[in-house]
Amino acid sequence: MRRLFTAGLLLTGMGLAACSEETDETAPNYHRDVAPLVQQKCGGCHVEGGIGPMPLQTYADVFKNRDAIRAAVESRTMPPWMPSNECNQYHGDSSLKDEQIQLLSRWVSEGGREGKASESPGVKAPPAGGLSRVDVRVSMKEPYTPKTGDDYRCFIMDWSVDQTAFITGFQAEPGVASIVHHVIAYLVPPAAVSIYQQLDNNEAGPGYTCFGGSGAGQAAFLGAWAPGTVGSDFPEGTGIKVAPGSKVVLQVHYSTTGHGEHSHGLTAAAEIPADTSALAFKVDSTVTKQAVVMAFLNPAWFQKKMNIPAGQTDVVHRYSSDVTKSVGFATGGLFKNNMPLTFHMVTPHMHKLGTRIRLDMTRADTSNQCLMEVPRWNFNHQNNYKLLQAQVINPGDTLNLECHWDNSAPGAVDSNWGETTSDEMCMSFLYITQ
Template identity: 50%
Template sequence: MPRPLLVRALFGALLAILTACSEGDPKPPPTEPVPPATWHKDVAPLMQQKCGGCHTEGGIGPFALQTYADAQTHRAAIKESIQSGTMPPWPPSADCNTYQHDRSLTADQVALITRWVDEGAAEGNPADAVAAPPPTGGLARVDLRLEMQDPYLARRSPDDYRCFLIDWPETRTRYVTGFRVDPGNRATVHHVIAYHAKPDLVPLYQQLDDQEPGPGYTCFGGPGGDLTRASWIGAWVPGTQGLTFPAGSGIRVDPGSKVILQVHYNDHGARAVADKSSVALMLEDSVQKVAILQPWANPDWLNSPATMRIPAGAADATHTWSQELTPFVSSITSGTFVNNVPLTIHTAALHMHTRGTRARAEIVRQSGTRECLLDIPRWDFHWQGGYSLQKPVQLWNGDRLNVECHWDNSAPGATDRQWGEGTDDEMCLGAFYLTQ
């Protein structure tokens, strides 16, 4: 057969085959309708896992979300808050790093709860109830419990910041290897930071305590005195289950020390109720690696607060502190760590006051590349804490640890602000759990 006729014949055969296949293709099966979402099967497990730490009877949340009746009553507020991203509160940006114990909702989870509300917030069958995943993290065991000596009734409304000195009862050196706060009154305790005052610093904080009628003394942004001297043990915000520190590590506490509990009370406009909070600690006699919670801020800000000036009228005032840590780590940790030896960063936290808008902590590598540790793109003073990195990060010689803070001081009648402990002062502070 001549070549043109052969090509024409093959083309015709191929066209016939394609036409036959097309005519014979079965139609796709109809899509099964998605069953309506229900409280018991779909929504309750999410509420218990992501919201239950705050929205309980007597909790810091303004209403409980433990039952179908609770959620059905507040369904409109639930939808609005999850779509806006304000609830559950999880400030870190997902574009920066990944963290343990993430309480944020995924896009699919937001869509599910939204659909449940839009469909009428059905209760469903209690027999379909699905158990909520157990909370991650937590304190493995409790070896020591330290409690405020006397109950405290908040004296300021809506916010009261109070520090309480607690004796350290151990008669030998111990290492804190886990930490949890047990609020005495969850309806008013908004957050707690536990500081450790070494024996030589105890008189400084005892003097602050003695200057005010008890219990405790007024404090804001820190325990009072020099922030770089009282070291952190741990922090708590509602929803936190406690934390067992990385295996083999712990914070050293010597006999004669004191623990300072800084408690932020917020009464939500309700009648104040007395509180007697406590901390639960896991202890060891020795650890493989001594750890510290290292505050990180420009010493010039502490020594000359006006160097961190935030001008009146500034809608985006910015201050940054960037410095190598390894060459000086021995002096700032009182010899706990050795100079010029790499460090491991396990957790990161940032702290500002009420005019903060956003903050970021990162490593600027010797090569010039930047590695984000923690980014808070929408600062909220009422929701701050430490965040455990899913993957610890090494800090090498030549690397700089960088914190950057932004404030909006443009409100009518605003005056210049600067570093300080007061409500109308500001701070730009990082804190990192480190081992070497």
């Protein structure tokens, strides 16, 4: 009897403990606690057919992938927010706070309770970047099948707006992302269209070869795409002017031999799919300030003066310049030299050996102000970052760029500046007004 009584007490205690656990309001559950966080931080990309590798839209989706989610958020590899928030603040910060990581980890550790759907606050996923609206879309006129290896091809696209307008948002749409290493869009003014058309006429098939740029001068930079980049509206009240009769040239770097992170590693020409890439734009008739996109880098690096020796774990190259002195040349006379410039958006760029990149300003009084720092560079998570507070650089201030690389992997060879995937770069695109 004593043993039966003791066993009964134990069973009763276990039942009470289970009941207490089930009604513990502090224990996180999916619908009330986890779903809103996952939707806010992950749901825009992790949808069926989205850029995320798996959908995370339902309890079943998240529960199935709970261990991978915990590992990713604890290591801060997901969500893929690469800039250092100690350097600057940016629009669209998708990083997780410490308490949010702790919440997800606790939910997984405690078994991934579902809770009740009625507890959900009804948070919807934000869009995975992209434009607030699409006013103009331009596309390659016919599919193009790249050559085996690294193939650089430019395609002339018609601009359909028949009056002066301003591009106020940009989004690239790679047709076959597995073979597209990067794309760069250029704006060709009406006076230079015949030059580009002749380049196209000189070669058979769609487009023309354009290693290293648009193939000719007089074209302004519009925007770029690399793995991880999403489109976005430009800062409010700003835009890039487009005259009627202009053309858009799209340079596409195809990588089909396995060098690119997303490449299939195709070797036979018959296996290479045909690509039809496109561009989407938000367009307005007027803006408060005209903007341009300027590339910041050391011109000497073009002459192979950015050596990254094999076997080195931390190779560093730096460049500094007072950009106000040369902005007139860089913008084709649109902006005046020796006048203040305002930085609105920063787009850092390196290739696969890169480990860290930083862009900052040294003021005339020697104080330093950080614009952008990516302390854990990842080639597959590149993006355009809009500064929460636009920054002004004055004459006498210098803009500083610093890049780090690790070239110590087994079988490494010396690397230098170049456009192929096995080469490297160190640069930042700057969206500026004056």
